[in-house]
Amino acid sequence: MNKMPEIVLFFLAKIKKLALHFKKKKKMKEIMMVYYMEAKSARISGRKVAWITSGGPVEPLIAMDVIPVYPENHGAMIGASKMGTDLCEKSESMGYSSDLCSYARSDIACATVNGGPIGGLPRPDMLICCNNICGTVLKWYEVQARYFNVPLFIFDTPFCHVGYAEEVQRYVRSQLDEYVLFLEKACGKKMDSDHLKAVGKLSLEGQRLWQAVLATTANSPAPMTAFDAFYHLALIVTLRGTPLVIDYYTQLLEKMKDRVARGIGAIPNEKYRLLWDNIPIWPRTRWLSEKLASHNACLVADTYTSAWCGTTKYIDENNFFDSMAEAYTRIYLNIGVDEMARIVLEMVDMYKVDGIVMHSNRSCKPYSLGQYDIQKIVEKERGIPCLMIEADMVDERSFSESQVSTRIDAFMEIIKERKGA
């Protein structure tokens, strides 16, 4: 550190000052800006950077002071800034199939050109890949491990069709020890288990707060929409386990409770309440929210953002490390269709929705497989209609506005008819 040129020290001090300033204000955009600035300057500040999958166990990284960076979050940013199609095409010219996940395609392409909205992700020192969200991440992270020539840790979570077997717990739990050893080697220091405990507590508290924020939309009118949740989600994904997350969601929860108390809805005239399933169509969230609002329809909840607080019941506050094996294994995308349908039915009841909008996402096979079955189960059990939209989370070539528009109009005609409006 003492060999650093003055200009670098000056720059670092600036970032730190800015970070303090924004941490007080707690605005998402600034927090994320500081987060990426810190990650990008990690090399000069002497910190390590790990790329990790969205459903991966991040707490040990936080406890080791490693900066976690999420290629999937980056993929969402690429999609939202409508830069996905170019990057997908670039990856296809590199030889990747257009049938692959568009997060993977845009990330792999982005790494070679440092493109996208933030000029590429900071170079990783290590990669952490947890396959609880899909199988694509294995090959995707192997590609990146070769490209950056950095160590890769694979955290393997067996698929849980029903229940959670003892041998699965043993298998997954043993990998947590390997994970810690991997980190100790990569960072050249020992894990402080007390610190890890504290991080675990903060993580659980953050997840509970996020759940409480989402639960405010059970009120009618809903104080925020799922589109807002897509936005506020960034922190629970990227920085859970840090106090920043607690501050941010505590403040957001207060704001939402205040809106509920004053009867302020997220859309001007909420008449119909809908549930969203699957990852957002990032380049089209604004279009879709305006389209639904024009029908006085509000997306009050979704299966996506709730995935980052859906397994708190498996976490033991006093034994975070052991219990997170189960929590990370039994997430929404790693369970059988019947279990998923049960969760959807609970959400239908809790949020009192009139219909479900399902995004059949060309990119995300584990999320989209089983949607027709869930649709049948929901229609049978609750008698509410489901709309299927074929699209993609990043690649705009898979979106047809006039087709989707007609489907939404027809779906809303049915819902209005049923509600007798």
Add this chain to the structure above:
Amino acid sequence: MITAGIDIGSITTKAAVMAEGKIRGTKVVFTGYNAEQAGTKVYEELLAELGMEKSDVGRIVSTGYGRNSVKFMDKAMTEIICHGAGAHYLNPRARSVIDIGGQDSKAIVLDEKGKVKNFAMNDKCAAGTGRFLEVMARALEVDLDGFGTLSLRAGDPSRISSLCTVFAESEVISLISKGENRENIIAGIHESIAARIAAMANRLRIAPLVVMTGGVAKNIGVVKALERKIGMAVEVSEYAQVNGAIGAAFLAAGLK
């Protein structure tokens, strides 16, 4: 009251005029590149044929992909609701509608009052639509109107396995170059469309009576292939192609 329905589709634009619950006249024109112009044209020409003035018409509902491009309608409604209403008007026993139009196909399940209970549409792909047939007719150099009857003479329908219109076209071209007879190829094309539509319709659990609407309903080959695939009789009204416009005119009468 006199009402009008205008269905602006991707290939053709249809108009229907109804008076006191009876169909007074219908008309079909090509949409071309200007949906608004096509909608205005078909409406004005139909009124002229019927000897009516615009002021005679009490209410107008537009539907189809171009439903929002005309400005003189009282309300725009989706083709799903309009096809359901049209099918129910023409045959109150109808419980399922299969509509194959120029750029999409859909299956609709109705209740006994003709209200839409559920619907499904083809995914973002031209296979299983009228456009698919047009592309194949061009490749085979056969007039589309002759497609239906030709296919009924097929001895052994060819297998068209590709799900993509572009690839299916090259499959057809290679069948032609192998010397396969035209009737068999056309029958194979119909089988391929029917298989796609049947998968969508079965997913929705359609029930009898099944009626088919849209321009493709004029093709007897597709209708017969569909009957075989879904294992139910499929009825086609003489108004099948203008069914959406009739539904729109019918719904216009009930507007508040």
